[in-house]
Amino acid sequence: MRITKSLIVILSCFLALPATAADIKAGEQKAQACTACHGPQGNSGNGQFPSLAGQQALYLEAQIKAFKEGARKNPMMGAIAAGLNDEDIDNLAAYYASQKPKSAGGDQKLAQQGAAKFNMCMGCHGSSAEGRGVFPRLAGQQPDYIVKQLKDFKAGTRKGGPMSAMAANLSDDDIKALAAYLGSL
Numbered sequence: 566m567r568i569t570k571s572l573i574v575i576l577s578c579f580l581a582l583p584a585t586a587a588d589i590k591a592g593e594q595k596a597q598a599c600t601a602c603h604g605p606q607g608n609s610g611n612g613q614f615p616s617l618a619g620q621q622a623l624y625l626e627a628q629i630k631a632f633k634e635g636a637r638k639n640p641m642m643g644a645i646a647a648g649l650n651d652e653d654i655d656n657l658a659a660y661y662a663s664q665k666p667k668s669a670g671g672d673q674k675l676a677q678q679g680a681a682k683f684n685m686c687m688g689c690h691g692s693s694a695e696g697r698g699v700f701p702r703l704a705g706q707q708p709d710y711i712v713k714q715l716k717d718f719k720a721g722t723r724k725g726g727p728m729s730a731m732a733a734n735l736s737d738d739d740i741k742a743l744a745a746y747l748g749s750l
């Protein structure tokens with residue numbers, strides 16, 4: 566009886582431990598379910614799927630939670646996020662944020678046109694598009710993915726705070742040039 570009681574005490578202390586810092590190793594394990602779409606170490610080779618490598622951890626966390634809650638809508642990600650708890654999300658975000666991003670590449674001529682237009686984005690996304698906190702990294706991202714997101718913001722099908730107003734002022738040509746520039750970084 567005594568033994569059982571102390572065992573329970575010990576076990577419950579263990580379970581009551583405060584959430585520790587995100588566990589990158591555990592995140593790497595969980596990320597096996599993401600590789601088919603987001604690429605090895607989060608470097609996507611397909612414009613349908615965003616790269617996650619080197620992305621800001623806070624941003625990743627916020628987006629996975631938005632998919633889970635339905636605030637950001639995508640059938641694939643909605644289903645996947647539904648199966649993740651807060652700890653998984655923290656660990657996945659820490660894992661992907663710690664991976665080395667690769668450049669997706671983009672049309673060089675278009676990229677040159679996009680470079681000048683990026684000036685109006687630097688205040689939030691950083692001068693090298695490296696992002697900060699909830700402002701996502703855009704450098705090296707798949708151009709087709711960026712085009713889709715900017716069009717979704719413009720159409721209002723993705724809500725993203727300041728991005729609706731930013732995207733409203735961009736023409737289709739601006740969007741293509743910006744996406745090529747960002748992908749080329």
Ligand code: HEC
Nearest residue numbers: 595596598599602613614615625628629639641642645657
């Ligand atoms: C079946 C394919 C598929 C799988 C598997 C998948 N994703 Fe995604 N993911 C997508 C698509 C498609 C998008 C882009 C949705 C959109 O266009 O808004 C996306 C977007 C995201 C984003 C938003 C990125 C950004 O830059 O805003 C995050 C974060 C993300 N996925 C994390 C994950 C994690 C973590 C896993 C594994 C647990 C995972 N995904 C598994 C298809 C997938």
Ligand code: HEC
Nearest residue numbers: 685686689699700701711714715724725726727728731743
């Ligand atoms: C006032 C700050 C601000 C400015 C200026 C700004 N952005 Fe954003 N951007 C954000 C925030 C915040 C998000 C994340 C939105 C969310 O939570 O879904 C974002 C998201 C994005 C995304 C989606 C990234 C992804 O991985 O899905 C793209 C693409 C983007 N911005 C491009 C641009 C471009 C191009 C410009 C300049 C024309 C720009 N942004 C200017 C704040 C800003």
